[in-house]
Amino acid sequence: xxxxxxxxxxxxxxxxxxxxxxxxxxxxxxxxxxxxxxxxxxxxxxxxxxxxxxxxxxxxxxxxxxxxxxxxxxxxxxxxxxxxxxxxxxxxxxxxxxxxxxxxxxxxxxxxxxxxxxxxxxxxxxxxxxxxxxxxxxxxxxxxxxxxxxxxxxxxxxxxxxxxxxxxxxxxxxxxxxxxxxxxxxxxxxxxxxxxxxxxxxxxxxxxxxxxxxxxxxxxxxxxxxxxxxxxxxxxxxxxxxxxxxxxxxxxxxxxxxxxxxxxxxxxxxxxxxxxxxxxxxxxxxxxxxxxxxxxxxxxxxxxxxxxxxxxxxxxxxxxxxxxxxxxxxxxxxxxxxxxxxxxxxxxxxxxxxxxxxxxxxxxxxxxxxxxxxxxxxxxxxxxxxxxxxxxxxxxxxxxxxxxxxxxxxxxxxxxxxxxxxxxxxxxxxxxxxxxxxxxxxxxxxxxxxxxxxxxxxxxxxxxxxxxxxxxxxxxxxxxxxxxxxxxxxxxxxxxxxxxxxxxxxxxxxxxxxxxxxxxxxxxxxxxxxxxxxxx
Numbered sequence: 001x002x003x004x005x006x007x008x009x010x011x012x013x014x015x016x017x018x019x020x021x022x023x024x025x026x027x028x029x030x031x032x033x034x035x036x037x038x039x040x041x042x043x044x045x046x047x048x049x050x051x052x053x054x055x056x057x058x059x060x061x062x063x064x065x066x067x068x069x070x071x072x073x074x075x076x077x078x079x080x081x082x083x084x085x086x087x088x089x090x091x092x093x094x095x096x097x098x099x100x101x102x103x104x105x106x107x108x109x110x111x112x113x114x115x116x117x118x119x120x121x122x123x124x125x126x127x128x129x130x131x132x133x134x135x136x137x138x139x140x141x142x143x144x145x146x147x148x149x150x151x152x153x154x155x156x157x158x159x160x161x162x163x164x165x166x167x168x169x170x171x172x173x174x175x176x177x178x179x180x181x182x183x184x185x186x187x188x189x190x191x192x193x194x195x196x197x198x199x200x201x202x203x204x205x206x207x208x209x210x211x212x213x214x215x216x217x218x219x220x221x222x223x224x225x226x227x228x229x230x231x232x233x234x235x236x237x238x239x240x241x242x243x244x245x246x247x248x249x250x251x252x253x254x255x256x257x258x259x260x261x262x263x264x265x266x267x268x269x270x271x272x273x274x275x276x277x278x279x280x281x282x283x284x285x286x287x288x289x290x291x292x293x294x295x296x297x298x299x300x301x302x303x304x305x306x307x308x309x310x311x312x313x314x315x316x317x318x319x320x321x322x323x324x325x326x327x328x329x330x331x332x333x334x335x336x337x338x339x340x341x342x343x344x345x346x347x348x349x350x351x352x353x354x355x356x357x358x359x360x361x362x363x364x365x366x367x368x369x370x371x372x373x374x375x376x377x378x379x380x381x382x383x384x385x386x387x388x389x390x391x392x393x394x395x396x397x398x399x400x401x402x403x404x405x406x407x408x409x410x411x412x413x414x415x416x417x418x419x420x421x422x423x424x425x426x427x428x429x430x431x432x433x434x435x436x437x438x439x440x441x442x443x444x445x446x447x448x449x450x451x452x453x454x455x456x457x458x459x460x461x462x463x464x465x466x467x468x469x470x471x472x473x474x475x476x477x478x479x480x481x482x483x484x485x486x487x488x489x490x491x492x493x494x495x496x497x498x499x500x501x502x503x504x505x506x507x508x509x510x511x512x513x514x515x516x517x518x519x520x521x522x523x524x525x526x527x528x529x530x531x532x533x534x535x536x
Contacts, residue, residue, distance in 0.1 A: 006200030009047060010054035017051060018076045024048055025080025025119075031166030032085050033439035038166045041193040048077055049140065049197035052127055067124055074123025078116030085161045086112055088435035092358075095249045095431060115151075115158070122147040129516040131523045133204030134211070137194045139516035145187030145509045152182075152409055156356060160408055161440060164189045165447065167219070171472040174450045175223040179498050181451070182410035183505030187512055188215060230471055234491040238397050238422070240457050241280035242486040243268050243289075244465040244478045249430040252461075258291035262300060265289055268485050269307055269314075277487050280312065281394045286461040287317035287404050287426040288334060294318050294345070305343025313393040314339040317403065317426040317459070320348055331383045336401040336426055338391050347392070350385025351403040390420040397492065399424040399457070408444045411502050412452055421492050423449060423456045429463025434480050438463035446472045453495030457488075470495050 012020055028044035030037040051073050057066040090108040093100040122143040129139035144163060152159045164185030168174045177185050195212040198205045245264050251257050269283050294300055294316070308314045320335040333350040340346055390398035400420035402412065404427045412423070425445050429438040442464040449456040449468045455475075456468040465486060466477025470493035476486050 002200040006050045006053075006197070009050040012051065012054065017054070017073065020047060021051055021073050021076035022080035024051075025077035026084040028077075028163075028166070029081050029084035029161070032161045032436070033443045034436055036169035038169060041163070041166050041189070042196055045140070045190060045194040046197035048073070048123070049136065049194050050200070052123060052130065052136075052140075055127055070127035071120040071124040075116045075120035077123070078119030079112050081119070082112035082115045082161070083109065085436070085440075086115075088432050088437040091433050091435055091437070092431040118147040118151055119144075129513070129520045131516070131520045133201065134198065134208045135516050135519035137191055137197065137208065138512045139520070140194050141187045141191035142509055142512035142516055144190040145183055145505075145512065148186040149183045149506070149509070156353070157409060159410065160444075162186055163193075165443060167192070168447060171446070171450070172223040172227060173219060174447055174472040175226040176219050177447055177451055177501065178453065178495075179222070179501055179504060180508060181501030181505035182447075183502060184508045185505070187505070187508050191512070192216060227471060234493065236492040237489040238395075238492060239278050239281045240467065240488050240490050241269065241283045242457060242459045242465050242467065242488070243283065243285050244460060244462065244482060244484065244486070246462040246481055246483045247430065249428075252288075252430075253291060261291050266303060266307055268483075271485055273487050279309065280487060282397070282399070283308070283312065283314045284424065284426065284457055284459040285314070285316045286459045286465070287428045288319060289461065290316060290318040293321055294337065295321070301343045304339050305341065308339060308341045308343070310341045311394060312341060315391065315393070315399065315401070315424065315426075320350065332381070333385055334382050334403055335385070336391065336403065336424065338393065349389060349391055349401045351382065351406065352385050352388055353406045353409065354382055354384055355405060397421045400454075401426065404428065405441070407448050408441070410448075410451065412448050420454060421494070422490060423452055423454050425456060425458040427458070427463060428461040430461050438480055442466070446474075451501065453493070453497060455490050455493055457490060469493060
């Protein structure tokens, strides 16, 4: 049955082949939150393998057409994957529909079409290394691992919904990322997900399935061992209060209601702790929670000084300005500002990775003349911040801040301050409503906590606020649209990595690539058996 199915897919041509690739990609997206149906990838990737099996080129075909065929298979697969997984980005344009609804098709279809180019490149590379049996699965794993790594920095980087995340739906299955990094997880995930394609062949079937089962057993076994060896309690705790007000995004920068919004934050933050709970050492507000320039409102600073008690620190997502805010010389930063009991802003860390078209307009001179503008309402276009560093809070606790989607980039363990006690993520997912977006964002934050071996404190205006320990386990969290405060005792955990995960992951990529290339070269040099040549 599997052989017949594979044969039919291999022989697909034209729009049928494109449609099969598109559907397979959309099915693979079910492996991402909030569905977490990783088994969908065990269907999607074998289909992709069989489609590439059918992408062989006739003798004498031009190089461009020979390359275009596997590229388009991957592009259609990627378009289905990213369209099904990222359609919710268009929701941000509906917040101010009268201004930006025209751009909805560009967000919903344009972004997936652009990201699909990476997967087109992946299948092209894989096809160049293609052979029979397990080696072609290794070629696919190498190619996808490579392009997922490229997605972290090419065109400013956007590694959202990397394939490897589908193999990490729960903390038990997140622990391996601390050993092989996201580069390794992406390659290993594709290797395992594509392995059922061998069920349609006789060559390498047993060896391939045995390897896949061994990898799965190691993945699960290591996670179980790591969680079972984790300390159950710790006496070194930081009492943190996370504020989630769920302010309607359409009101965020409305000058007529900004005082009411600020008062909402003050009222929530001043709530007494639950019976028997200690006063918080640290209060955290979400990204751009203050709806005005804080330093221009002396009354606001006084109110914050009255809110913050002795021995407490308030970490606020706010717009920070250098220069004159009313003039062209002013520079604006999306920042996390630290405020003490005297109402003083004693430290601030700015966002380094800005969202193109959201927080700034790329090639602003050219696109501005064409009538383009930022798609997100704010006080101004933002400037990128300097080197990231931790903010020292109370009792020497060092919090390393990441603002909004900065948390999706792998390798933050050594990004800014390796001695940080916890990771701080402030965000505003109200742009996307109750769609898959906030769930996907939170999952990536969980994985970063495991990578870094540090607890994570996350404050969202709306979305999913919560606290995650250094093993990716949720200590406490708010649902979307919830309003209130979370008082959580956060353990000060510092879990050292077994090795340099990023380098281990790149080494795995090299192994897969060398394996595929070696077998491909050997196959190319083997003479064709005369028994398989017919007279014309």
